[in-house]
Amino acid sequence: MKRIILIIAASVLSAGLIQAKTVEKTYTVRGHCGMCKMKIEKLASSFEGVESAAYDLKGQKLTLKYDKKLVKDKDVLKAITRIGYDAGKFKATDEAYEKLPDCCRYREIEGVETGDHHGEHHGEHHHGA
Numbered sequence: 001m002k003r004i005i006l007i008i009a010a011s012v013l014s015a016g017l018i019q020a021k022t023v024e025k026t027y028t029v030r031g032h033c034g035m036c037k038m039k040i041e042k043l044a045s046s047f048e049g050v051e052s053a054a055y056d057l058k059g060q061k062l063t064l065k066y067d068k069k070l071v072k073d074k075d076v077l078k079a080i081t082r083i084g085y086d087a088g089k090f091k092a093t094d095e096a097y098e099k100l101p102d103c104c105r106y107r108e109i110e111g112v113e114t115g116d117h118h119g120e121h122h123g124e125h126h127h128g129a
Ligand SMILES: [Cu+2]
Pocket: 031, 032, 033, 034, 035, 036, 037, 103, 104, 105
């Protein structure tokens, strides 16, 4: 019995050595609903070399486990920005962001600069004497 355990331990160890290039990193990725989570995880894990992608919606964090030899994290993050989400140091373009469904619009939810300033006093310049 002990021997079996040893063999298992040894094989786990050597498997670890073979996959020494696998790293786990966490990035800030913006998203808003369950659909965002699904899309982000699906896209990230579609990359060859990405072993797992887990998005934490509350924490706005994406944790990637990937093989450095097969994939670059910045490529994954850039791909995420192309579907409309800010990822790490990369920002989604306004164009990509605009394509998101309403439920996914994380930028508007912050309440900063929504662009709707009605009733501002335009044209009320006083051309005084
Ligand atoms: Cu969403």
